[in-house]
Amino acid sequence: MITRDSIEQAYSFFHQKWRVYKFSTMEWQRDDIESAIGDYVAMMSPDLYQAIARGNSHYLLDHTAFAADLESAVDRLEQLLA
Template sequence: MISRYSIEAAYSFFHQKGRIYAASNIERQKDDIEFAVAEYVNSMNRDLYEAIAHGHRDFLLAHDHFATDIQSAVDSLEKMMEP
């Protein structure tokens, strides 16, 4: 089961990290954000992760598509919060 709280918490976390990541020109900072997100993913509600991943392997865990993944996660979570 996915609680509203877990959706809101994930949205807040990913939204903040995604905005900083998109604005950053510092590779070290981007690496730190990717690491923090990976740690969050490893501890988050599995059902919620699967819902936002839409079947994509390594969603939010691969450097090559991290920027698009985090935006997709924010978009999915935003839709889940709609009444």
């Protein structure tokens, strides 16, 4: 079950991390953000993860697609809050 509270928490966390990641020029900082997001994904509501991943089992977990995934996660969570 997806609660509004779980959406708000995920949105706040992902939005904050996206704003830093987007403008960061430090690889270590970007790696730390990827790790933090991976940890969050591991503990977040499976239903919410499935809703934003839309069938992509590596969503937010694949280094090569991470930036695009994080940006889309923020957008998708924002849509769920509307």
